[in-house]
Amino acid sequence: MSNAPVSQPLPPLEGSARVWGTVALSAATFMNVLDTSIANVSLPAIAGDLGVSSTQGTWVITSFAVANAIAVPLTGWLTQRFGQVRLFMTSVLLFIISSWLCGLAPNMTMLIAFRALQGFVAGPMIPLSQTLLLSSYPRAKAGLAMAMWSMTTLVAPVMGPLLGGWITDNISWPWIFYINIPVGLLAAGITWGIYRKRESGTRKVPIDGIGLALLVLWVGSLQLMLDKGKELDWFHSAEIVTLAVVAGVGFAFFLVWELTDKHPVVDLSLFKRRNFWSGAFATAVAYGLFFGNVVILPLWLQQFMGYTATQAGMIMAPVGLLAIFFSPIVGLTVAKIDPRRYATFSFLVFALVLWMRSNFNTQADFWTIMIPTIIQGVAMAFFFIPLVTITLSGLSPDRIPAASGLSNFLRITAGAIGTSTATTLWENRAALHHAQLVESVTQGSGAASSAIAGLGGSGFSPEQVLGQLNRFVDQQAFMLASNDLFYGSAILFLLLIPLVWLAKPTRGPGAADAAAGAH
Numbered sequence: 001m002s003n004a005p006v007s008q009p010l011p012p013l014e015g016s017a018r019v020w021g022t023v024a025l026s027a028a029t030f031m032n033v034l035d036t037s038i039a040n041v042s043l044p045a046i047a048g049d050l051g052v053s054s055t056q057g058t059w060v061i062t063s064f065a066v067a068n069a070i071a072v073p074l075t076g077w078l079t080q081r082f083g084q085v086r087l088f089m090t091s092v093l094l095f096i097i098s099s100w101l102c103g104l105a106p107n108m109t110m111l112i113a114f115r116a117l118q119g120f121v122a123g124p125m126i127p128l129s130q131t132l133l134l135s136s137y138p139r140a141k142a143g144l145a146m147a148m149w150s151m152t153t154l155v156a157p158v159m160g161p162l163l164g165g166w167i168t169d170n171i172s173w174p175w176i177f178y179i180n181i182p183v184g185l186l187a188a189g190i191t192w193g194i195y196r197k198r199e200s201g202t203r204k205v206p207i208d209g210i211g212l213a214l215l216v217l218w219v220g221s222l223q224l225m226l227d228k229g230k231e232l233d234w235f236h237s238a239e240i241v242t243l244a245v246v247a248g249v250g251f252a253f254f255l256v257w258e259l260t261d262k263h264p265v266v267d268l269s270l271f272k273r274r275n276f277w278s279g280a281f282a283t284a285v286a287y288g289l290f291f292g293n294v295v296i297l298p299l300w301l302q303q304f305m306g307y308t309a310t311q312a313g314m315i316m317a318p319v320g321l322l323a324i325f326f327s328p329i330v331g332l333t334v335a336k337i338d339p340r341r342y343a344t345f346s347f348l349v350f351a352l353v354l355w356m357r358s359n360f361n362t363q364a365d366f367w368t369i370m371i372p373t374i375i376q377g378v379a380m381a382f383f384f385i386p387l388v389t390i391t392l393s394g395l396s397p398d399r400i401p402a403a404s405g406l407s408n409f410l411r412i413t414a415g416a417i418g419t420s421t422a423t424t425l426w427e428n429r430a431a432l433h434h435a436q437l438v439e440s441v442t443q444g445s446g447a448a449s450s451a452i453a454g455l456g457g458s459g460f461s462p463e464q465v466l467g468q469l470n471r472f473v474d475q476q477a478f479m480l481a482s483n484d485l486f487y488g489s490a491i492l493f494l495l496l497i498p499l500v501w502l503a504k505p506t507r508g509p510g511a512a513d514a515a516a517g518a519h
Contacts, residue, residue, distance in 0.1 A: 035160075085132070098117045162313040226417060275393050346382035348497075
């Protein structure tokens with residue numbers, strides 16, 4: 001183990017080495033982020049093939065998310081122990097092996113176990129791809145490096161369902177995992193060739209076993225609670241209450257332990273920095289809101305508007321178009337313009353998009369539904385880069401892996417919370433609207449009578465007439481519930497804006513350094 005002085009930063013890469021380095025690191029990030037969403041569309045096929053119910057099938061997504069959420073904040077500690085390049089390479093190679101095992105899994109239990117392994121070994125990949133990418137660019141171009149990075153993280157979740165659906169329909173589901181093998185080997189080969197001489201200094205840090213155990217305990221309980229909540233009717237279930245208590249108590253012990261331990265597994269002292277906590281929380285809450293709404297829209301389209309999985313994927317896909325166009329512009333100008341302004345603009349556009357969606361009705365056509373998605377690309381371009389610049393401004397290079405790991409952990413966890421909260425609220429609001437709509441469908445109301453007469457005249461039996469009416473009422477109830485959620489989320493985006501302004505400005509000569517420290 002070399003005890004190289006950490007203070008001396010490496011010179012940036014030049015020319016083709018930098019281009020290839022960017023390609024390799026982006027490919028690794030892309031493969032990782034893709035795997036969080038690629039299985040979503042393929043769940044029915046996987047569950048059917050392995051002979052389990054589709055609720056058990058969701059564990060394929062959950063196990064990856066839980067293990068990933070636990071591993072991400074360990075990045076800082078693992079980097080000190082093994083060095084950035086070694087850790088990144090190990091992460092990529094283990095990811096390839098676990099993807100291969102996922103494809104070979106003979107039954108559901110094994111698949112879930114291999115998915116958990118895959119999620120865990122993938123943990124350090126995202127924060128370290130940011131760190132290595134930034135060390136490859138000169139400080140003045142840090143924003144551009146971040147733009148490259150955020151484009152892959154924006155495009156991958158959209159590509160996931162499209163690619164997953166296509167592979168499942170046309171080849172077979174194990175290939176959604178096998179596809180990682182060539183990509184991973186390519187990324188690992190190029191990375192090793194370029195970065196092996198750029199290892200960061202390491203030191204023998206003792207393992208904080210208790211901190212690690214507490215982290216696994218409370219994050220695991222929290223994620224399980226979020227995933228099982230809707231199925232078990234939340235706090236009416238003893239299992240959910242137990243998980244909530246374990247998560248809460250585990251978290252409290254974890255905080256106390258980590259703040260007093262000499263070599264904590266997660267560096268909580270980062271929260272002493274105002275820019276870190278305001279940026280990290282703004283990113284996490286906004287991402288949770290965004291992710292919750294990303295889940296609801298395709299569900300609504302598929303269940304109540306008659307869209308196929310591929311069509312719903314097509315509605316979601318254009319979010320990347322304007323994001324790809326605007327990201328480099330934001331990256332190049334973030335050092336000159338106050339990132340808090342950019343973040344504010346992003347939240348305003350998100351609010352506008354959600355407000356537009358809150359006006360949808362059941363007659364909305366493809367283009368009406370598509371237009372807000374296209375506009376949302378602008379919001380996404382102005383979202384990651386400025387917020388990351390704020391979050392990591394003023395940190396020394398050796399603290400960046402820890403800070404990046406911690407802020408990514410908050411973002412991933414917020415995404416899980418957003419998904420659970422959104423789906424639960426959506427169904428609760430729909431039940432409420434359903435009850436209110438049914439009250440107005442009485443024998444006495446003219447509209448209801450004429451609809452019943454019309455359906456009866458079309459040769460439907462009285463039972464079929466009521467069935468049809470119930471379907472209409474259901475469709476309207478879920479439509480109104482979606483409107484409520486979109487409208488509420490738009491308001492929340494506006495309320496998030498002051499949080500960004502709690503951060504100190506990162507302008508002037510320090511801004512480029514801040515950006516360089518960013519991802």
